[in-house]
Amino acid sequence: MSYDTIILGAGAAGMMCAANCGGRVLVIDHAKAPGEKIRISGGGRCNFTNMHAGPGNFLSQNPHFCKSALARYTQWDFVDLVGRHGIAWHEKTLGQLFCDGSSKQIIQMLLDEIARAGAELWVQTSLRDLRKTEAGFALGVEREGQRHDLTCRNLVLATGGKSIPKMGATGLAYDIARQFGLRVTDTRAALVPFTFSDGRFKELSGVSVPARLSNARTSFDEALLFTHRGLSGPSVLQLSSYWREGEAICVNLIPGLPLFDLLRDQRQVGGRKALTTELARHLPARLVEYLKHHLSMNGNLADQSDVALTDLSAALSDWQLTPSGTEGYRTAEVTLGGIDTDDLSSKTMEARDVPGLYTIGEAVDVTGWLGGYNFQWAWSSGHAAGTAIAAR
Known part of the structure; x- marks a missing residue:
């Protein structure tokens, strides 16, 4: 034939x-x-x-x-x-x-x-x-x-x-x-979720938030999704094509959000409100609950100095994470x-x-x-x- x-x-x-x-x-x-x-x-x-x-x-x-x-x-x-x-x-x-x-x-x-x-x-x-x-x-x-x-x-x-x-x-x-x-x-x-061997994001599985993910070569502003195995969502999939084993990534949870200004202004009018309550207006409540165990988020707004608010905003915009790997060809697009x-x-x-x-x-x-x-x-x-x- x-x-x-x-x-x-x-x-x-x-x-x-x-x-x-x-x-x-x-x-x-x-x-x-x-x-x-x-x-x-x-x-x-x-x-x-x-x-x-x-x-x-x-x-x-x-x-x-x-x-x-x-x-x-x-x-x-x-x-x-x-x-x-x-x-x-x-x-x-x-x-x-x-x-x-x-x-x-x-x-x-x-x-x-x-x-x-x-x-x-x-x-x-x-x-x-x-x-x-x-x-x-x-x-x-x-x-x-x-x-x-x-x-x-x-x-x-x-x-x-x-x-x-x-x-x-x-x-x-x-x-x-x-x-x-x-x-x-x-x-x-490529175009594949990141994994973390310690299962650190299991309790956040299903939470999604707009984010900027970056490394030394590029960055992407799209949704970030937490999973029981690690991180997924468009921003993660995009960055995975540029990622190498053992490399840290930077997660900005507040891209384009003037968080310091918002918290400082709210401190003037609602200082008795808990810091975590105010943060939950800008980030998913489950994510705030998770982050308060890793960042300094105690007390009310009135208790926060400008330096403390600056440090918090910096931490939320520069969360350094090192994936263990990716989900591999099994789920790669x-x-x-x-x-x-x-x-x-x-x-x-x-x-x-x-x-x-x-x-x-x-x-x-x-x-x-x-x-x-x-x-x-x-x-x-x-x-x-x-x-x-x-x-x-």
Whole structure:
């Protein structure tokens, strides 16, 4: 069975590529259904892109690599595609775009695009062997208990990274890349909660507060969520991509809040009020109860000097914590690192030294922020590879 292009992986990038390749195309995935990460994303409504998507929202050893694909297929191009399929959407916070209905609408849209392009889709199909040939590639796959020998001129790696192994994620793309001489950068879990081995935040589990999390490299102002294992929430997930083992993080629980001024003013009119009572107007009561055992919060407002209020405000804006680690690939939204971009064309996503081999999406060393950016990279890189193949 001979194809012009075989795409390994029926996720966001793989299906986008299949819709744009032209010729005889086969998409293969070992899962029971295509687009499983799309299905679970955004609480079932799929945060399919971000209004502010641009190169500055992505991490890579080569921060310039993503520019070409992102410029040639933008978030507005994908929004236009969504609109043509009649899918209603809305903006949430920070430019995040979601379906009004279900994430399954995005999957169906991509399946319709694949069908329109005449591509085939095989699910529950496992790759057994792969080799380079003079004309392209030869693959052995198993489907419904039967062996199939396939050939193609172009092979696209779109199998993603290692994140969420319970959904079938593996390092297959990295293994295949190495097989053909491509380098793979160090990989680790990203957009992932922090853990603390001493369980120090168990009693705060479920408490959420706006916060600024930072380290020596960057900072993010978004919600912080305490869990029985540690810290989660958007600000934590964002910072995790920039965090290294053993590094302390700074938690600012009062970003943008002039707490010293507020407490000093209240001291003048309500000095007999307990300090913790007043703090509970600005922070969750459970958090104040927890913090009073770690910071000096005794007495009434009238008992607090300007120095004491200054020290308290400073402590709440510079809470130094050192996570034990992260929850790892088990809950990570993406994998940081991947196939080295130095070995790929930024315009076509083709391997420089292996004609006909393309790699797209999360498998590549391009990792987006939380908020629809990784889906945009999937659309942009998949489109780049697909249109390059179609033009050959």
